[in-house]
Amino acid sequence: MHKTLLLGFAMYLGSSWISGPVRPVAAATAETVRLEFNTPHTAPPQPPVTSPPAPELEVPPGLHLVGRDARWQLQLTLNARSEDGQVQQRDATRAVTYQVVPPHLASVDDTGYVIPLASGAGELVATWTNPQSDAVESSGAETLSASLPIHVTGVEETQPVNFPNQVTPIFTKYGCNGGGCHGKAAGQAGFKLSLLGFEPREDYEHLVHESRGRRVFPAVPARSLLLQKATNESPHGGGQRIQIDSPEYRILQRWIGSGMPYGSDADPVVTHVEMLPTERRLERGESQQLAVLAHYSDGSIEDITRTALFESNNSELAQVDQRGLVQLGQNPGDVAIMARYQGQVAVFRASIPLGVTIETWPTPINLVDSFVFDKLKTLGIPPSQACDDSTFIRRVTLDLCGRLPTAAESLAYLESSDPNKVESLVERLLASTAHAEFFAKKWSAILRNRHDTPGQQFAAYAFHDWLRSSFQDNKPYDQLVRDILTATGSMETNPAVAWLSEVTTAEARVEDAAQLFLGQRLQCANCHHHPFEKWSQTDYFQMVAFFSKVTRKEGPTPEQPRFVSRVGGASAPHPKTGAPLPPVGLDAEPEPIAELDDPRENLVDWMVAHDNPYFARALVNRYWKHFFAVGMVEPEDDMRVTNPPSNPELLDALAESFASSGYDLKALMRLICTSNTYRRSSDANEHNLGDHSYARYYPKRLSAEVLLDAVDEVLLTHTSYAGMPVGTRAVSLPDTSFNSYFLDVFGQPDSATACECERSQETTLAQSLHLLNSKEIQSKLSDDAGLAANYANSSDGVARNVEQLYLSAFSRRPTAVELQTAVQYLENKSDQLRQAYEDLVWAVLNSKEFVFNH
Incomplete structure (x- = not known):
């Protein structure tokens, strides 16, 4: 094919708008911006x-x-x-x-x-x-x-030194018990400490009693190996960590000299830490001194600012030193500073405005807009203009149904004068079979629905079909989760047990359930206290206890087992003490569970309670990212206290609305898709290119299955999948076991974990080469029943065909320049018209506007 001339045309299509939310905004002086919107609201x-x-x-x-x-x-x-x-x-x-x-x-x-x-x-x-x-x-x-x-x-009095409260934090502050030093699993150079000091009794044993007590010398504390290594008087792989006669040195010296006491069980313990201030609006380039206070069980308060460990969640926006001084950069946005001390964490949040005064704003339509626009006003970031109708119908159809709108659908929407056409379109898409199939595919992947052997095929297909039916019927989300987590029986009678069959241990079930439905990553707490959260091994194994009674029984085939909840008490042993731990939700109080009851029901009761702080927020954040490409919390399933949301008020309001609706998934999506925020253009203005507060729509590459279906939809072709009927769409496939280089290269997940991160949305050279020059694409372009062949034999005229192509691929009519360029190319190739059409369609498929949802 003669595609050299068309390559520039493909690069031209849509190239003006494709920019993601990754580039930092350049420093700007304060100014006033007047924006003209379709529905202006004058101050x-x-x-x-x-x-x-x-x-x-x-x-x-x-x-x-x-x-x-x-x-x-x-x-x-x-x-x-x-x-x-x-x-x-x-x-x-x-x-x-x-x-x-x-x-x-x-x-x-x-x-x-x-x-x-x-x-x-x-x-x-x-x-x-x-x-x-x-x-x-x-x-x-x-x-x-x-x-x-x-x-x-x-x-004037000599105060006793408490090992957990005064010694262990020194090791954490100077990195001694970090994962790259003595805190790693095997220790370092024969000396082991617990990770970040979460197990002070173990640390005390290693330090005082291990190796015949050679690390401490109470007769002459300064001669102790601990102090000599820390000050580098004795060669130390970590170099000098503390200065001689520093406050930390004096505490360690006094502790050793007093006989290395551990402390009494009656000594107060830290209950929580507090950061001052908790939040503040700061100008670019400003600094802010933080103070951190430890609150103890006896009511006392201690300043621990110089002992706590600080960390910024965005070093481009703000950096923090170990004295708690925050220094802002020149970029606007939101930043969080974490302080960690003895397994407790506190967070300071700063809003950094751009400083632009905006005189007009788009009109809020629902609660989404109220909170987003309030945030943008606080930051002084002007939103982009509203997108046009062609962009909106393509955007919302892809986001809700995973398919392109047909040319007829696009034309009807563009020509409609109905003032409620946005709401009508969203309603029609939510009720469609394509919507149920698309979201069944999304959830099937993160619920690990897959089959590796022919015997597992029935379970995978049945579970996928069960999910599709659940979304088609708009089953309440809390009931959907209950059906999965409390499933019993066999694949034939209850397809939801496929999740139990694939996620085989109680530990894995807890980790997946917490990550999927609570937005909490508990994996670290299996072995040690979570380094960035408050979850301990006790918290982890109390959750494991909920699944302790689930038993796998033989079924009709080895690949189709039955699952039952056995009679008896529910508990899980603590891995270190062996003590039985009862089922308890995260941050919840223990409740009695009868021996005949299935504790998983109690787990779901706790999860779906209206006041649960995790359940509704986790789903809202997951779906928000689906529509806006960037979650209010990133990653979307890591909603720890040290990873705060970019707009906590919006997240809380949407979670409350979702819970109050009876966990109605379609109601949540309707709210998002009909908002004025969702209708913003992806074109950045001069101030919001680096914005992460939803001042514009962030373009995202079509997922693997959606893109392959889009190619087939435009080209009037079909991709064959082994064992599936002709015409099956990629987004309708029950799992990811079907061989397809296209799907693999464009990032289809393996469905091996509960993480959305398995699905790659990155753009790669291999993807570009596949669209440009693969046999698969070439064969579709030259298909005798395909689009190019149809157009070449059509009597509709060249201009009409070009318009239909644009409506099919972009949901818009071509511009005058695009139409003239395409028609001229086709007329110049009238003796090879089919090949010319193949060239034109090839250029469209390789344009950014086609490959991205914008």
């Missing part, structure tokens, strides 16, 4: 400008430091109030001067770090001076002062 007139009230310096109510080891990180805020009462908060911790009265009581450095010097009571005074360049200079305030009482006790 109300602004009142006359008046002088804002004087700023205020906010300080803690007071400090009480107990013992010589006590420390406190101050966190001061400058509150500047506008004339309308809005408060602009700035961190002033490092912008003030400090004075302690009397001065011998305590010292405060310029970072606001307080160290006790002597017992007594006094006052700490902070003074802020207005710099000439400061934004609040117009307030007229030159200096501000604020004071707080300070009370110091126990400095």
